Each structure stands twice: as structure tokens, then as C-alpha cells.
Amino acid sequence: xxxxxxxxxxxxxxxxxxxxxxxxxxxxxxxxxxxxxxxxxxxxxxxxxxxxxxxxxxxxxxxxxxxxxxxxxxxxxxxxxxxxxxxxxxxxxxxxxxxxxxxxxxxxxxxxxxxxxxxxxxxxxxxxxxxxxxxxxxxxxxxxxxxxxxxxxxxxxxxxxxxxxxxxxxxxxxxxxxxxxxxxxxxxxxxxxxxxxxxxxxxxxxxxxxxxxxxxxxxxxx
Amino acid sequence: xxxxxxxxxxxxxxxxxxxxxxxxxxxxxxxxxxxxxxxxxxxxxxxxxxxxxxxxxxxxxxxxxxxxxxxxxxxxxxxxxxxxxxxxxxxxxxxxxxxxxxxxxxxxxxxxxxxxxxxxxxxxxxxxxxxxxxxxxxxxxxxxxxxxxxxxxxxxxxxxxxxxxxxxxxxxxxxxxxxxxxxxxxxxxxxxxxxxxxxxxxxxxxxxxxxxxxxxxxxxxxxxxxxxxxxxxxxxxxxxxxxxxxxxxxxxxxxxxxxxxxxxxxxxxxxxxxxxxxxxxxxxxxxxxxxxxxxxxxxxxxxxxxxxxxxxxxxxxxxxxxxxxxxxxxxxxxxxxxxxxxxxxxxxxxxxxxxxxxxxxxxxxxxxxxxxxxxxxxxxxxxxxxxxxxxxxxxxxxxxxxxxxxxxxxxxxxxxxxxxxxxxxxxxxxxxxxxxxxxxxxxxxxxxxxxxxxxxxxxxxxxxxxxxxxxxxxxxxxxx
Numbered sequence: 001x002x003x004x005x006x007x008x009x010x011x012x013x014x015x016x017x018x019x020x021x022x023x024x025x026x027x028x029x030x031x032x033x034x035x036x037x038x039x040x041x042x043x044x045x046x047x048x049x050x051x052x053x054x055x056x057x058x059x060x061x062x063x064x065x066x067x068x069x070x071x072x073x074x075x076x077x078x079x080x081x082x083x084x085x086x087x088x089x090x091x092x093x094x095x096x097x098x099x100x101x102x103x104x105x106x107x108x109x110x111x112x113x114x115x116x117x118x119x120x121x122x123x124x125x126x127x128x129x130x131x132x133x134x135x136x137x138x139x140x141x142x143x144x145x146x147x148x149x150x151x152x153x154x155x156x157x158x159x160x161x162x163x164x165x166x167x168x169x170x171x172x173x174x175x176x177x178x179x180x181x182x183x184x185x186x187x188x189x190x191x192x193x194x195x196x197x198x199x200x201x202x203x204x205x206x207x208x209x210x211x212x213x214x215x216x217x218x219x220x221x222x
Numbered sequence: 223x224x225x226x227x228x229x230x231x232x233x234x235x236x237x238x239x240x241x242x243x244x245x246x247x248x249x250x251x252x253x254x255x256x257x258x259x260x261x262x263x264x265x266x267x268x269x270x271x272x273x274x275x276x277x278x279x280x281x282x283x284x285x286x287x288x289x290x291x292x293x294x295x296x297x298x299x300x301x302x303x304x305x306x307x308x309x310x311x312x313x314x315x316x317x318x319x320x321x322x323x324x325x326x327x328x329x330x331x332x333x334x335x336x337x338x339x340x341x342x343x344x345x346x347x348x349x350x351x352x353x354x355x356x357x358x359x360x361x362x363x364x365x366x367x368x369x370x371x372x373x374x375x376x377x378x379x380x381x382x383x384x385x386x387x388x389x390x391x392x393x394x395x396x397x398x399x400x401x402x403x404x405x406x407x408x409x410x411x412x413x414x415x416x417x418x419x420x421x422x423x424x425x426x427x428x429x430x431x432x433x434x435x436x437x438x439x440x441x442x443x444x445x446x447x448x449x450x451x452x453x454x455x456x457x458x459x460x461x462x463x464x465x466x467x468x469x470x471x472x473x474x475x476x477x478x479x480x481x482x483x484x485x486x487x488x489x490x491x492x493x494x495x496x497x498x499x500x501x502x503x504x505x506x507x508x509x510x511x512x513x514x515x516x517x518x519x520x521x522x523x524x525x526x527x528x529x530x531x532x533x534x535x536x537x538x539x540x541x542x543x544x545x546x547x548x549x550x551x552x553x554x555x556x557x558x559x560x561x562x563x564x565x566x567x568x569x570x571x572x573x574x575x576x577x578x579x580x581x582x583x584x585x586x587x588x589x590x591x592x593x594x595x596x597x598x599x600x601x602x603x604x605x606x607x608x609x610x611x612x613x614x615x616x617x618x619x620x621x622x623x624x625x626x627x628x629x630x631x632x633x634x635x636x637x638x639x640x641x642x643x644x645x646x647x648x649x650x651x652x653x654x655x656x657x658x659x660x661x662x663x664x665x666x667x668x669x670x671x672x673x674x675x676x677x678x679x680x681x682x683x684x685x686x687x688x689x690x691x692x693x694x695x696x697x698x699x700x701x702x
Contacts (some may be wrong), residue, residue: 008400060500062455104423107456108503116470155388183504184319184575 002033006042009074013046014053016066018073025077028047036087043078047071047118049222051203064202067112071118092120093145093213096138098130100159105152108181108202112148115202116209132159132166137178140169145213147172148205151182160185161193177212181205224308224598227559229518230466231285231462235525238463242470245426246276251475254430255390258437261482274475281474284481285684290527292445292488294352294382295413297672303351303382305417305445305490305529308561310556311351312589313384314344314582315536315570316419317371319358322571322578324659327541329576332357334374339579340569341378342669343662347582349589354566356383357577365693366686368392369399370415373682376403380672384447386419390434393418395689397442402681411443417490419449422472424457433479440484446475447490447531447564454515455507462511466518469495473523490564491523492531506623507573508549509537516553517560529563535585536567536574537646542581542655546571550581551588558592580658581667587640594635602629 005028008029012021028038039196050067053059059067082088097113099106106128117123124142126134130149139147149160149165160180167173177196180189190198196212199205230238250273253259259269268275285635291306303311321332337357344350355371362370368388375383376399387393396418397410400612404410420435422428429437439446450472451459454465473491480489495515496505506512516532523530534553539545550568555563567574568580568589603625610625620626637643640661644650651657690696 057501061503062496062500104427104429107453109505155358155367183573 001038002041003215005031005033006038006045009038009042010049012069013043013067013074014050016050016063016070018066018070021070021074022077025074029077029081031127034087035081035085036089039075039078039082039089041048043071044120046199049094051115051119051206054203055083061111065114068114068118072114075118089120091122093209094122094124094142095146095148095209096124096126096135096142096144097148098150099128100149100151100156100160100163101131102149103153103156104128106150107150108183109148109150112150112181115206119206121209121213132163135163136166137174139172140170144176146177146179146209148179148181148209151180151185153184157182157184157189158194160189164193164195167205179205179208179212207221224596225559226308226561227556228521229514230521232525234381234463238467238522238551240469240523241467242474243278243281245468245471246278246281246475248275248276249273249426251471252427252429253433253475253479254428255433255437256430257583258433258479259484261437262479265482276475276478277423281478284478284485285474285526285528287485288477288489288528291529292414293376293444294417295415296382297380297415299413303564305488305563307563308524309563310558310561310565310593311563312535312565312568313350313352314340314356315352315533315567315574315577316354316356316384318356318357318570318575318577319360319387320572320576321357322542322576324578324655326582329540329572331360332577333361333459334359334370336577336579337371337374338378339662339666340577340582341375343579343582343665345379345381346665346668347586349586350381350568352382352384352564353379354382356569363454363690363695365695366392366395366689369395369686369689370638371653372396372399373686376400377463377674378671383416384419384564385416386421387435389612390431390438391692392689393435393438395685395692397438397444398685399682400444402678402685406607407442414443414445414488417445417488418446419447419492421449421451422476422477422493424452424472425452425468426475427684428472428475429478432476436476436480437483440480440487440489443484445488445490446480447492448473448477448480449492449494449531449533450476450519451494451496451505451533452515453496453498454511456503456505457502458495460498462497462518465495465515466522469493469515470522477528478562489528490531491520491526491528492564493519494533494566495519496533504538504573506538507533507567507570508538508553509547513553513556516562517556520560520562524561530561531566532557532560532562533567534562534565535588536570537581538571538573538577539673540572542571542578542584542658546581547584547588550585551591554585554588554592555595558589559598576608579662580655581660583638583640584654587637590635590637600632602632637701
């Protein structure tokens with residue numbers, strides 16, 4: 001019975017149908033399924049599949065976004081119950097996101113926030129035109145693992161460097177990792193400004209964030 | 223008959239405008255500049271939380287005061303670019319921070335010598351009616367990078383210039399530079415040499431910087447080219463018609479601000495609309511739908527009787543290769559057939575991230591072909607063929623006819639050696655990129671630098687020093 005339900009939940013995420021995903025989440029609770037198991041076996045399996053399909057060109061950005069939104073809808077039902085039971089989904093890491101000062105373009109950053117949040121990261125999105133000081137303050141406040149700085153414009157890419165310098169100045173790095181993204185951002189630019197990583201799209205950003213946080217965990221336990 | 227292409231019927235355009243006017247009231251348009259907000263308020267526009275609701279009668283009034291056409295002038299003060307009607311001109315794309323290195327085929331940061339080389343080639347090619355401040359010079363102080371680009375162009379060119387500022391504070395210095403070039407602010411207003419691109423941020427957002435630029439340009443009487451850039455599916459409705467509607471609303475909002483600040487000041491219905499690539503999240507400038515958006519947006523502008531601009535002749539390829547040629551040539555032809563007054567984008571690779579002077583000379587060939595196409599099929603002489611046959615009979619000796627010699631230059635575009643039509647085994651390199659490199663060298667060797675009066679150069683220097691002081695950077699002038 002649960003297997004069938006998990007399969008349906010997984011499919012609702014792949015199809016990106018929020019109402020259906022929420023309905024199935026409620027059905028899981030009503031039938032006494034462990035919500036954490038429903039997340040791991042149903043929802044997470046769906047979003048992972050969607051990410052893989054995007055990676056190989058079978059799904060597109062609107063599909064991926066719909067999957068992430070469906071995930072959010074289902075989690076909205078399951079999480080309060082998980083909280084009651086004292087169980088919680090494994091948090092992969094805490095990430096502070098924002099668009100560099102002077103830049104108001106946020107499609108890419110929002111997509112990254114949605115995908116990473118759906119995949120198990122705790123996201124604090126500071127919005128657009130964020131100053132280096134705002135990044136630093138928030139990173140300290142929430143004990144961030146990663147700070148992600150987005151910039152679309154070639155003229156605001158310098159703002160990414162300013163944030164990394166501010167993180168350094170406040171002694172947050174190397175513990176806090178700095179990652180960057182944006183249409184004009186290249187691997188070379190990331191290396192030049194000393195970023196810990198960059199990604200070309202939201203799915204690559206997920207892989208990057210997983211790699212960086214797993215390294216941190218390993219370091220922490222060593 | 224001049225060939226044309228039309229994507230929208232007049233009824234379709236009216237519907238687009240109807241919805242665009244609706245958007246201007248709901249959800250309205252964000253306007254960031256405080257002086258512009260005041261200007262709009264005093265014209266009766268309701269503004270709540272930075273969102274202006276612009277009523278159609280006011281917008282129509284502003285449309286009515288915008289000039290139907292105007293000229294850009296060259297250094298000599300002659301009319302050189304006619305913005306208006308169906309006249310078509312091209313300028314190199316702008317502005318990116320990288321240059322394709324023809325040796326390594328890698329993109330590297332663009333510097334002053336790159337900009338100079340682009341200017342030199344553009345100056346010698348008649349296909350380009352105007353220069354553009356094509357690349358950011360990474361070796362110049364970043365804080366006055368916009369001023370520097372313009373300075374380098376003014377030092378090296380006679381042609382009109384398509385430019386733009388990087389901030390609200392940067393524009394007055396650039397206008398001063400142009401006024402120094404023209405002799406005075408008054409001369410600049412009477413015979414403008416440059417047009418400034420001013421961009422809203424989609425959707426329906428005129429930032430502090432953009433709005434303020436409109437205000438300053440309108441007051442100075444320097445033409446403003448409103449470059450709205452909806453990304454269909456990303457920052458705008460996914461349908462082409464929906465994005466054209468958003469584009470119309472953004473440009474109408476811009477023209478309203480602009481004409482309220484300076485009624486009668488020249489303004490252009492421009493744009494760089496594109497589709498949003500659903501795999502990469504990028505803006506594919508070489509896509510046929512991107513070309514269709516540019517064409518449709520320009521049709522709306524023409525319907526309103528305004529001068530037009532679009533962003534074409536660019537590619538998404540990283541190299542000057544078959545993709546680059548196919549995408550750029552296709553959109554050059556489409557833009558020309560649409561009668562867009564200024565078509566920017568030639569030379570640009572990688573969705574506008576990188577410039578290539580080699581691509582610029584290949585694009586010039588596509589542009590020349592597009593102009594030839596606009597020339598259409600003409601009736602020349604009293605008969606079409608019979609008079610010539612009366613001379614040759616069935617001998618087939620047309621090459622000997624005086625008509626052939628007299629008319630072949632009008633009938634055929636004669637391409638430069640960038641285009642290979644030779645038989646295999648000729649001395650011409652067999653790939654277009656190698657031929658383009660040789661052509662660039664040839665054009666650069668033909669280029670002659672303008673000789674500017676000493677007093678103008680001194681004024682340039684003092685403006686750059688003043689602006690560098692303002693921005694708190696060193697002010698070394700780029701080499702002459």
C-alpha cells in the first residue's frame with residue numbers, strides 16, 4: 001500500500017502538480033504513514049528524478065520549477081507532522097543567497113533557491129541588490145555553510161568579489177563557502193575572485209552545494 | 223519594389239497596444255528616480271509605493287510630442303543616420319567584457335586596443351553607419367568605464383555613435399564629452415552625434431538609473447534609444463505576442479517619462495527582446511524567435527510612427543563558425559526586411575557575452591547581402607531582355623554587351639574576399655575565419671585616424687580628469 005502511495009507521490013513531483021502532491025501528502029498522514037518516510041521514499045525520489053531528467057535534456061526549466069513547487073506544497077503538509085513527532089528531514093546545509101549589490105535580476109537566484117530548498121537545504125534568500133555587509137550579517141546569524149552570490153550583469157559581477165572579500169575580512173572563510181552564479185560568470189572569474197565554486201545552472205548548483213557541504217561534514221567529523 | 227516582411231496585421235498591433243495600455247494602469251510600472259516620480263505626479267500620474275499608473279491619454283499625448291524622425295550626424299556635422307521611416311542602418315553590438323582571441327579561440331577580457339581595433343574596422347566598412355561603444359575596456363578604470371569607451375570612440379572615429387552609460391552619475395560626463403566634440407551643448411542638441419541606449423528592467427520596472435538617464439537625455443536633447451528586453455518565458459509572458467505587449471508597455475512608459483522631461487526630444491522605440499532558453503536559462507540571441515520578437519516589436523513602433531531599433535546579427539555560438547554565420551546572416555536579412563532603423567548586434571558571440579572583430583567583417587558581408595536584397599528586382603532599360611537578345615541573337619555573348627558592363631555593379635553585390643567563390647585550389651584560404659583575419663588586417667591598414675583639434679582634446683582631458691575625480695579613480699587618458 002505504502003509503496004503504491006510513495007510511487008504516486010514521486011510521480012506527482014515529477015509531473016509538477018502541486019495540488020495532487022499536497023493531496024497525496026495528506027493521504028499519507030491520514031493513512032498513518034511515517035511522514036519522514038513519505039518524504040524520503042516519495043518526494044525526494046521524485047525531485048531527484050526530475051533533476052536527472054533536466055540534466056540530460058528531457059525536462060526543461062518550467063518542468064523543474066513545477067516539480068520544486070509541488071515538492072514545497074507536499075512538504076507544507078508533512079513538515080508540521082514531522083515536527084510534532086520530533087523527526088525532521090535531514091538538512092543538507094544552510095545557505096544564504098542573494099543578488100550582488102546593484103543587480104536586480106533574480107530569475108537564476110530564485111531558481112537556485114527553489115531547487116536547493118526542495119532538495120533539503122535550508123535557504124535564507126536576501127533578495128536583490130544585497131550589500132556585502134548584509135551577506136556577512138546573515139551568514140553569521142544563521143551559521144551558514146554556504147553564501148551564494150548571483151550577478152547577471154558584467155557591471156555587477158565585481159559585487160561578487162566584494163562579498164567574498166567581506167566574508168574573508170570577517171574571518172568567516174574558509175568555514176563558510178562562497179559560491180557564485182550568473183549568465184556571464186565563468187570558472188575563470190570564480191578562480192580569479194577566490195570563490196569556492198560556481199555553477200552554470202540550478203541543477204549544477206545543487207551538486208556543487210552537496211559537494212561543498214559533504215566536504216565540510218567530513219572535515220567536521222575528522 | 224522594395225521587399226518587406228510583416229509579422230503582425232494592423233488589428234493585431236492595435237490589440238497589443240490596447241493590452242499594453244492596460245498594463246500601464248494595472249499592474250502599473252515601477253519608477254525608481256525621485257525627480258521622475260515628481261515629474262509624473264505633477265502630470266497627474268498616481269504613484270503608490272513606487273508604482274506609477276500611467277493613463278492612456280497622458281501616454282498618447284507624450285507619443286504625439288515625440289519626433290517622427292531625426293538624424294544622427296558625423297564629426298563633420300553631416301546627416302549620417304536617418305532614424306525614421308523604413309531606413310535601415312547597422313552598428314556593431316555592445317557592450318561586452320570579453321573579446322575572442324583569434325589565436326587561441328578563447329574569450330579573454332577586452333581592453334582598449336580591442337576597442338580601437340573594432341572601431342578601426344567599423345570605420346572602414348560602409349555597412350556600418352554608426353560606431354558603438356562595443357566593449358568594456360578592462361584596462362581602464364571601472365568606475366568611469368562608460369566614459370572611457372565613448373572617449374576612445376570619439377578619438378578614433380568620424381561616424382555617429384550608439385552608446386550608453388553604466389550609472390545615473392556617469393551620464394552627465396558623457397554628454398559633456400559629446401558637447402566638447404560638437405563644440406557646445408547647443409550644437410549637440412541641434413546636430414546630435416550619439417544616441418544613448420536606456421534600458422528598463424523587465425518586467426515593467428524603470429530603475430532609478432534608467433529613469434534618471436531618460437530625464438537627463440531628454441533635457442539635454444540627446445537622443446534616447448529605449449532598449450526594452452523582455453525574455454519570453456523568463457521575465458515576460460512566454461508567448462511572442464505577450465512579450466511584444468510587455469515590450470510596448472515598457473517603452474511607452476519610457477517615452478512618457480522622457481517626453482514629460484523634454485517634449486520633442488528625440489526618442490527611439492528600441493529593444494533587445496529575446497526568448498528565454500528553457501534548458502540553459504540564457505537569452506539565445508541567434509534564435510529565430512528572438513528575431514521574430516525584434517521584428518514584431520519594431521512593427522509596433524512603426525505603427526506609432528516612431529523611429530525603431532532592434533538587436534540582431536548576433537549569435538549564441540562561442541566561435542566564428544557555421545552556427546554564427548547562419549544565425550547572424552538570417553537575422554540581418556530579417557531585420558533589414560522589417561525596415562528597422564538601427565540594428566545593433568553585429569560582431570557579437572555567445573549571446574552577447576563576447577565580441578569578435580573577425581565576426582564583424584563576416585557579418586558585414588551578410589549585411590551587404592541584406593542591403594542588396596532591399597534593392598529588390600529592378601526594371602532597368604526599355605526592355606527586360608529583348609533588346610539585349612537583339613544584339614546577341616543565340617550567340618550567348620552577354621559578357622561583351624555594354625549593358626552588362628554598365629549594369630552588373632547595380633545588379634550584383636560584389637563581396638570582399640571574405641566570401642569565397644573561387645574554384646578549389648585557389649590561393650584563398652579555404653576557411654572563412656582565416657579569410658576574415660586577413661580582411662581585418664587589411665581594413666586596419668586602410669584606416670586613418672581623425673585628427674582632432676587641440677582644444678577639443680584638451681576639453682576631453684579635463685572632462686575625464688573631472689569625472690575620474692568624482693569617481694575617485696586615476697585618470698590617465700587612453701593612448702592616442
